[in-house]
Amino acid sequence: MxxxxxxxxxxxxxxxxxxxxxxxxxxxxxxxxxxxxxxxxSHEFRAALLADSMPPAAVKARLSANENPWGLSAKTKTAVNSSLTEANRYAMRATMDLYKAISEKDGIPMPQSPAGGGGWGGASKSYIKLGCGSTELLNASLMHFAQKGTIMVGDPCYISSNDERYPMDKVKLTADYQYDLDAMAKKIDPAKHSLVYICNPNNPTGNMLPADKLRKFIDEVSPKVTVLVDEAYIDYATNPKTDCMVDKIKEGKNVIVLRTLSKLYAFAGMRLGYALGKPELLQDISKYTMNGFGLTLPTIMGAMAAFSDAENTKMVLDKTNESKKYTADFLTKAGYKVIPSYANFMLFPVNMKGTELTGKLMQEGVMVRNWFFDGQHWCRVSIGTMDEMKAFTDSFTKVVS
Structure with missing residues (x-):
């Protein structure tokens, strides 16, 4: 054709x-x-592409794409390697096991067959949709809802720079760079808006909404307009189990929650994310996805191993917090006001053009991201190993002096 x-x-x-x-x-x-x-x-994909354009030996610190520098856990690698003996077969059975693992992890019901025998009830009844990273599912959601109206976003947030691609209504963040939920709720117009996008913790600011305030917002807004909560960084929150918005799905609210394994679980190159929501909401976005069929058996088996590896999860969180504290202390001592971060990156204002800063740091082998909003240039630095953060602080001191 x-x-x-x-x-x-x-x-x-x-x-x-x-x-x-x-x-x-x-x-x-x-x-x-x-x-x-x-x-x-995908901002992070573009950042990673830039990093990969440099000779590997020249990169001292890859801190531009919010990746997990500690990599896959030993248990995950074992599961991936073991799965290769069956990788010549389709992963249907393993996919069902992954649905069950996510159901148990997040407290979301499995779709039951009409006969009530406990079997798989089919995708049309599922509260879970799998994707090749959460970006596939975010893109599918935006494509669906953009047909119906304008998407309301905070400014800045992960998708706010994509207004040339999607119709957006941007609502400026508060003075402390938090979502202005009150202003958003007042501005919501069901005749105009089709979706509200909330990234929590927010990218690029790193801060997080109080859970009770976000729940109240969802209660007020979701009967009028669907709310999409992007929880890509929820695993780094102080209380991820209680700070997430999955309970609103179980209450039947018009909410879609996005999750990814690219961050805490180090699956950026393995590609696995999922959406949680009422089956009818997830079915609406299905036509713009591969419905999980793009996932490989090694990715699926690795994910289930990663979910059960609490020891490695604690190690990653502890090391992330150690590197984050070191970097925040350095920047604060140097006179920079860092926005409090609940993610694996931090954002702070700089006194030179962002592109100039990133260019000079790149010459030093250090990769970071630059942003411009609120009349100010900003640097977003991902949290890496302690050696990487020391390479950043050394190079940063050199280029700004």
């Missing part, structure tokens, strides 16, 4: 999309454009 016929046969997908940005219109009809949109959405 040639491109012309493909676009013609896909015309039904463009209904209501004529007023949308050009790339998004193309994405509804063309899988190649959809992939372009997916890659463009």
């Amino acid at each position: 040639n491109r012309r016929n493909w676009l013609k046969n896909s015309a039904a997908m463009t209904v209501g999309a004529t007023a949308l940005p050009a790339l998004l219109q193309k994405a509804y009809a063309d899988p190649a454009a959809r992939n372009e949109l997916y890659m463009d959405l």
Whole structure:
């Protein structure tokens, strides 16, 4: 089938999309454009691509993509290696086991068969949707809801710079760089808005909403407009079990929660994320995903091992906190005001252009991210090993002096 016929046969997908940005219109009809949109959405992918453009020996500290520098745990590696003997087979049974593992981990019910025999009830009844990283599921959600209206976001947040690709209504953060939930709730208009996106902890600021305040916001807003809570960094929160919004799903609210294994569990290169929500909400975004079929058996088996490896999880959190404290203490002593972070990165204002700072640090073999908002240049530095953070502080001192 040639491109012309493909676009013609896909015309039904463009209904209501004529007023949308050009790339998004193309994405509804063309899988190649959809992939372009997916890659463009991922800030961390672009940062990693830049890091990979440098000779490995020249990189002293890769602190631009919020990756886990300690890598896969020993138990995860064993599970991955063991799975290779069965990697010539489709991973259907293992996928069902992964659904069960996520169900038990997050307290989400498994879809039961109509006969009540405890069997798999099918994707249309599932509260869980698997993806190749949570970015696939975020992109699918945005594509679906963008057809219905404007997406409300905090500014800045992970997706706020993508307003040329998705119709967005940006609400400025508060003076302490937190989501202004009161302003967002007042501004919500069901006739205009189709989705509210909340990244919690927020990227790039790293701060986190009080759980009770976010729950109150969801109670007020979700009957009018669906709320998507991106919890990519929830594992680094003080109380991830109680700070997450999964309970609102169990209450039947119009909420989608996104999770990823790319951070705490070091699956950035293994690619596994999932969405939690009412089955009808997850079904709406299904047509823009591979419905978990893109996951490999090694990834699935590794994920289940990672979930059960509490010792490694504690090690990563302890080392992250150690490196974070060292870096925050250094920056504070140097006179920089660091935004309190509940993630594996931190953000602070700088006194030179962000691109100038990142360029000079890159020459030193240190990779960080720059941002500009609120009339201010900012540096976002991922939390790496202690050696990496010392390479950052040494190079930072050199380039700003």
